[in-house]
Amino acid sequence: MPSANRMSTPVAVDADQIEGRYAPLGGYTVGFETYKQDVDPAPFFAGLPGDRCQCPHWGVVTGGRLTFRWPDREETYVAGDAYFAPPGHLPLVTAGTSIVEFSPTEELAATMAVVEKNLLAAGVQS
Template identity: 35%
Template sequence: MKINKKNIPVTMEGPGTVMRTIENLGGMSVCFNELPKGTDFTPLLNGLDNNSCHCPHWGYVLSGRLLVKYDDGKEEILSEGDVYYLPNGHTAIVQEDLKVIEFSPSKEFDEVMTHVGKKMAELS
């Protein structure tokens, strides 16, 4: 089974932001995300356990830089060409305009994105 990026539905769009997601592709959600510098997921995760993302992610950075902060206090920078695994218990801040391909378990991803959607509505 395959799908072209152009055929993955846009689930969120805004200034400098395009998020495309297809759920349940073999139990995984596949995302192509373009996010602008300064995007901070931290306030959108408030209210989840430890105020962080409980969904693991596997991905590849096409361009840009992302600061990832883990619940245990560790931090790392993801940048162009990096293949990554983010275990549960993290937040992130975009440091340079970012383009990533990401794979996440659909159940956990949906839980987090439902929460993020509610938070975005509250902050608007």
């Protein structure tokens, strides 16, 4: 059975705001993310339907605070909380937050293609 561990999964993203480690798990991607700064990535979802993340996520907050915003509500999770974020959300993350998150690989790849294009255009990623 496939598995992943935060410490043995290579760092894929090491930016000022985030360290991310990602591993495939049978049609899903597990992400181990640690946020070094407050992050509001809303502008980077521009171009997706509703300019919002279209990928569902299941996860656990292992430290800090994570908020998901939908047009009609917000939900905030803190260390120890498990969550499900259906499509149509925007995340808001505080410095010091760490999560373990599972996302369908195909939906995640489609969303991240748009996000990465926007990051590149903004000069945040090379």
